[in-house]
Amino acid sequence: MDFSDTHEEAAFRAEAKAFLASSAEPKGGTFETWQSRFPDYEGLARAKDFQKKKAEAGFAALSWPKEWGGRGLSPIYQVIYAQEETRYLVPRGYFEIGLGMCIPTLFTYATEEQKRRYAPPALRGEEVWCQLFSEPGAGSDLAGLRTRAVRDGDHWVINGQKIWTSGAHWADMAILVTRSDPKVPKHKGLTFFFLSMKSPGIETRRIKQISGQSHFNEVYFTDLRIPDSQRLGAVGQGWGVAITTLMNERLTSGDYRGPDFDEIFSLARTVRLDGDPAIRNSAVRERLADFYVKSQGVRWSRFRTMTALSRGETPGPENSIGKLVNAAKGQDIASYAMDLMDMGGMVMDHDWAPMRAAFQEALLSSPGSRIAAGTDEILRNIIAERVLGLPGDVRVDRELPFEDLPTSKR
Amino acid sequence: MNFDFSPDQKALRDQARKFLGEHASSTRVRRILDTDAPYDTLLWQGMAEMGWTGTAIPESYGGAGFGHLELCVLAEEMGRCVAPAPFASTVYLATEALLLAGSEAQKRRWFPRVAAGEAIGCFALAEGPEAPAIESLGTMAQGGALTGTKAPVLDGDVANFAVVAARDGDGVSLYLADLSATGVTRAALKTVDPTRSVARITFTSTPAEPLGEPGAGAALIERLFDRAAVLVAFEQVGGGQAALEMARDYAMGRFAFGRPIASFQAIKHKLADMYVAVELARSNAYYGAWALSTDAPELPVAAAAARVSASEAYFHAAKENIQTHGGMGFTWEFDCHLHYRRAKLLGLLLGGVPRWKDLLIARLEARADAAAPAASPA
Numbered sequence: 001m002d003f004s005d006t007h008e009e010a011a012f013r014a015e016a017k018a019f020l021a022s023s024a025e026p027k028g029g030t031f032e033t034w035q036s037r038f039p040d041y042e043g044l045a046r047a048k049d050f051q052k053k054k055a056e057a058g059f060a061a062l063s064w065p066k067e068w069g070g071r072g073l074s075p076i077y078q079v080i081y082a083q084e085e086t087r088y089l090v091p092r093g094y095f096e097i098g099l100g101m102c103i104p105t106l107f108t109y110a111t112e113e114q115k116r117r118y119a120p121p122a123l124r125g126e127e128v129w130c131q132l133f134s135e136p137g138a139g140s141d142l143a144g145l146r147t148r149a150v151r152d153g154d155h156w157v158i159n160g161q162k163i164w165t166s167g168a169h170w171a172d173m174a175i176l177v178t179r180s181d182p183k184v185p186k187h188k189g190l191t192f193f194f195l196s197m198k199s200p201g202i203e204t205r206r207i208k209q210i211s212g213q214s215h216f217n218e219v220y221f222t223d224l225r226i227p228d229s230q231r232l233g234a235v236g237q238g239w240g241v242a243i244t245t246l247m248n249e250r251l252t253s254g255d256y257r258g259p260d261f262d263e264i265f266s267l268a269r270t271v272r273l274d275g276d277p278a279i280r281n282s283a284v285r286e287r288l289a290d291f292y293v294k295s296q297g298v299r300w301s302r303f304r305t306m307t308a309l310s311r312g313e314t315p316g317p318e319n320s321i322g323k324l325v326n327a328a329k330g331q332d333i334a335s336y337a338m339d340l341m342d343m344g345g346m347v348m349d350h351d352w353a354p355m356r357a358a359f360q361e362a363l364l365s366s367p368g369s370r371i372a373a374g375t376d377e378i379l380r381n382i383i384a385e386r387v388l389g390l391p392g393d394v395r396v397d398r399e400l401p402f403e404d405l406p407t408s409k410r
Numbered sequence: 411m412n413f414d415f416s417p418d419q420k421a422l423r424d425q426a427r428k429f430l431g432e433h434a435s436s437t438r439v440r441r442i443l444d445t446d447a448p449y450d451t452l453l454w455q456g457m458a459e460m461g462w463t464g465t466a467i468p469e470s471y472g473g474a475g476f477g478h479l480e481l482c483v484l485a486e487e488m489g490r491c492v493a494p495a496p497f498a499s500t501v502y503l504a505t506e507a508l509l510l511a512g513s514e515a516q517k518r519r520w521f522p523r524v525a526a527g528e529a530i531g532c533f534a535l536a537e538g539p540e541a542p543a544i545e546s547l548g549t550m551a552q553g554g555a556l557t558g559t560k561a562p563v564l565d566g567d568v569a570n571f572a573v574v575a576a577r578d579g580d581g582v583s584l585y586l587a588d589l590s591a592t593g594v595t596r597a598a599l600k601t602v603d604p605t606r607s608v609a610r611i612t613f614t615s616t617p618a619e620p621l622g623e624p625g626a627g628a629a630l631i632e633r634l635f636d637r638a639a640v641l642v643a644f645e646q647v648g649g650g651q652a653a654l655e656m657a658r659d660y661a662m663g664r665f666a667f668g669r670p671i672a673s674f675q676a677i678k679h680k681l682a683d684m685y686v687a688v689e690l691a692r693s694n695a696y697y698g699a700w701a702l703s704t705d706a707p708e709l710p711v712a713a714a715a716a717r718v719s720a721s722e723a724y725f726h727a728a729k730e731n732i733q734t735h736g737g738m739g740f741t742w743e744f745d746c747h748l749h750y751r752r753a754k755l756l757g758l759l760l761g762g763v764p765r766w767k768d769l770l771i772a773r774l775e776a777r778a779d780a781a782a783p784a785a786s787p788a
Contacts, residue, residue: 001479001700002412009411076411265774279775282768289767292774293719297690300697303413310411321686377675383685384678388658391673 003303005080006310012077016084019057023050024088030263031358034091035213044128044170047091051125060123061099068107068115069123076309093215097166098122098129102175105245106194109232118173118194130171130197132219133242134164137408140378142177143186143239144397144405147221149178149193156180156193156231158201158224164372168204168217171197175245176226177238182403189402190238195226211364256326256369258362259355261295264288264337267354271340278340287336294329298322323369324379331366334359413696419483426487429460434491436745439605442494443748448568448598448607450494458527463501466509471521478637482644482699489648489724489756492748494605496530496565498645498759502638503564504531507573507584510637511622511630516586520571532569534560534611535631541765544575544582544628549613551576551585551620555593556613564759566609567598573621574613580625585618592616603751635760636713640698643713643720646756647695650688650720650727653749657681657727657734664736677734684727691716691723711777714770721757721766728753 005013028037038046054060055069062077064070071077103122106115121127138145147160158178168174174197181189197204201224206214233241265288268279278284298321305319337359338345347353348360370376384390397405415423433453442450457463465481467473474480481501488497505524508517523529536542537549537560549558556576566572574585589596593616601608622630658681661672671677698716701709728749732739739746757763 001414001696001703003700005411265778269775269778279771285771286764286767289718289770292770293694293715293722294690296697296715297693297719300413300693301689303411304693304696306411307413321689325686325690377679380679380682381675383682388654388681388685390658390662390678390681391670393673393675394669 009076009080009310012073013080013084016059016081019054019059020084020088020090023053023057024085024090026087027089029356031259031356031361032089034089035093037089041170043091044094047094048125050091051095055124060095060125061103064099064103064119064123065107068119074309074312076306079306079309094128094167095122095125097131098127098173101131101245101248102129102173102194104248105175105192105232105241108244109192109241110194114230122173127172128167128170129173129175130165130168131245132162132165132168132174132176133245135161136163139164140375142242143190145177145179145190147176147178148182149180149191149226151180151228152225154228155225156191156228158193158221158226160221162219162221163207163216165204165217165219166215168197168219169206173197175232177242179402180235180238183401184236185399186397186402186405187239188236190242191235192232192238192241193226193230194232195224195230199224199226201225209365209368211361211368213365256323256330256366258330258366258369259333259337259358260326260330261288261291261333263355263358264291264333264340267337267340267359270354271342273340284340291329291333291336294325298325320374320379320382323374324376324383327366327369328376330362330369334362334366338363413700415479415483419479422480423483423487426460426462426484427490429456430487430491430493434488434493434495436748439492439494439748442605449496449565453493454495454530455527457495457497458525461525463497463527464521464525465501467505467521467525471517472525473521474525478641478703479699481641482695482702485641485644486648486651489645489650489752490652492605492649492652492752496532496568496607498638498642498756499533499565499569500524500529500531502641503533503634504569504571504573506637507533507621507630507634508586510633511584511626512586513621516619516621523570529570530565530568532563532565532572533634534563534566534572534574536560536562541761542575544631547575547577547582549574549576551578551583551618554617554619555615556585556587556618557593557615559610559612561610562599562601562608563611564606564608566611567596567607572611574618575627575631576618578624582627583624584621584627584630586621587613587616587618591618601755603755605748605752606755632710636710637702639713639717639760639766640695640702640709642756642759643691643695643698643716646720646724646753647688647692649749649752649756650684650691650724653724653727653731653746653753654681654684654688656746656749657684657731660735671734680730680734684730687723687726691720694719711770711773714766714773717760717766718763718770721763724749724753725757 035043058071061070062073066072099122103119106118122129133142135145149156149158174195176193176195178191179189180191201222203220205218207216207218208214268284268288269277271278273281348357350356353360385392433456438450461474462484464473465476466478469475520529556574569589572587572589574587576585593614596609596611599608599610661677662670664671694716698712701712732746732750735746738744
């Protein structure tokens with residue numbers, strides 16, 4: 001057992017360090033993010049500038065084939081780059097969906113000409129992509145989506161609604177999965193497209209979350225027309241294409257980011273309880289120990305995953321334990337830290353609350369982390385079925401025509 | 411990055427699993443469970459012949475001269491099968507105590523016999539149904555003789571030698587006693603896990619030699635328990651994994667309401683939570699193994715985290731395994747209770763979880779103080 005890089009990994013790490021040192025500035029504090037420094041569209045404009053530099057230096061898409069501007073590297077290098085990046089104020093949440101999910105789907109299903117047209121501008125941050133998948137009635141059960149695609153000559157006419165679309169309000173391009181045939185079972189009647197978000201017939205509305213932030217959108221389609229040449233995969237085979245996209249999501253999706261053990265440990269050493277630092281209290285110590293062993297368990301599990309990646313092996317779905325454990329732990333840490341502040345825990349004023357109200361912020365953002373990119377419940381199903389080999393649930397929706405399935409009352 | 415065991419160590423694991431599958435099968439474990447026999451002597455002899463009892467003993471003393479990573483691999487396998495043998499007491503405690511503090515003569519006397527499976531060792535600290543108060547132990551050492559009563563002592567009924575914590579003129583020190591010496595009386599105590607035995611040992615002017623520096627007992631015990639905590643964590647991870655697999659296999663085969671109960675989310679999510687607990691414990695144990703095998707300064711924190719994580723994960727997996735089995739789970743006939751009993755025993759063997767959580771936080775505080783001595787409130 002040792003924690004050192006291989007020769008190649010060490011060389012890559014040095015190169016990444018040098019690039020970041022010359023192109024990015026260090027974070028002002030643990031919780032400073034690109035978005036907290038640069039609001040909204042200013043953040044986007046600056047992110048595009050940074051992405052251009054990142055692409056020129058060859059760090060924009062490490063796993064992409066070399067012919068498309070990538071380096072053809074295994075995922076361990078993405079992990080190394082991400083480790084080096086954590087100390088810097090760098091854009092997050094602008095290009096990951098395009099580079100990690102949309103363009104790789106094009107690599108599998110689009111024509112050479114289309115790849116040549118769309119991959120380079122995405123890599124350089126000139127075109128931002130979003131992913132039009134979830135719907136109000138189709139979240140965990142994505143294949144229950146109802147956005148309708150009807151063929152009209154060499155076009156398709158789209159009507160319906162998507163939701164939880166990150167970045168749709170500023171995206172230039174999108175991938176979209178639709179229902180083209182409601183008369184066949186749900187997984188067999190889907191068709192997949194890509195499109196310009198500037199097309200007529202698209203309306204985007206931002207969603208305000210309980211945290212006050214707006215990461216997501218609702219997107220409405222009214223007689224939106226997409227050329228059949230922008231279909232990815234065969235008619236009715238959209239589910240298979242969507243799976244390709246989602247396989248890439250596991251490598252792309254962000255983990256919970258918020259106050260963890262170090263922050264609550266530091267808080268417990270600072271705030272007082274019965275006249276002593278709270279950490280002197282045995283009940284507090286026990287809770288802190290629980291948080292610590294979970295945090296470390298996830299941390300060392302990641303090192304085991306990295307070991308597999310470093311050997312060129314594919315880590316299994318056991319990867320999903322990280323988000324499952326961290327999101328719920330983040331919520332518990334936020335809530336318990338506020339308990340330690342006692343009445344003061346109510347206050348979310350950044351200039352008054354400890355650590356610029358990071359715990360209060362986390363209280364309001366962590367519920368979303370337990371739901372986005374796989375709910376706690378879906379992740380438990382994934383572990384049960386894909387890791388432990390338990391049977392899938394008994395399904396009542398596999399064989400029936402989609403249009404005959406019962407739906408939520410509205 | 412290589413946070414994994416080596417191919418040789420994995421080969422050792424495969425070999426151990428094969429051997430234990432034959433010699434520590436459920437049938438063999440139940441022979442100890444159902445009788446008054448304190449441990450499986452054939453299994454113990456077999457382990458010695460495989461070189462396991464001398465794994466970490468240097469070759470110059472008749473051992474195999476492997477490192478502690480090999481011992482971790484073996485511990486996990488013994489945990490899986492609930493091995494009914496005095497391995498933890500002899501190898502993780504008595505042998506480690508001699509490795510840490512033993513004189514040349516003490517090592518020469520006991521190591522070859524341990525490696526050959528001819529001597530069982532034990533560690534005697536506790537003096538009653540409460541956390542041992544190290545500074546006020548009742549057992550006294552004076553003029554090279556021990557007097558006092560120790561209980562519970564794991565494998566104390568069958569051990570040939572004991573490492574004993576006692577008070578003397580220098581404070582608390584460790585002593586090494588040959589249990590065939592005069593003034594030793596011992597009685598087996600009934601335990602929650604009858605596949606392991608526990609005794610009360612009374613010393614009456616029993617001759618004993620100091621082990622390690624006089625007055626260094628408390629510090630030595632702390633170091634010894636950190637080392638043992640990592641090794642026991644691997645037994646716990648192995649046991650937790652086995653309990654999870656039992657629950658999975660039963661849920662797949664058991665039908666209710668017209669389908670395998672493994673297809674119900676109530677069961678699937680329960681098993682997923684068991685898996686998560688065991689995996690987090692495994693990762694914490696791996697870090698402990700790294701710290702132990704490299705004698706890293708991180709060992710005290712790593713060992714306490716491994717101890718807490720693995721004790722809780724094994725007990726969680728063992729109790730939920732019974733729950734998954736329904737009524738059959740609490741019968742004597744099914745093996746679920748073997749893990750339930752062992753999980754609790756291992757969770758207490760080096761002191762209970764609440765005490766280790768407190769210790770973990772104390773060590774993290776010390777580490778933080780060392781890093782930033784004059785930290786002011788934010």
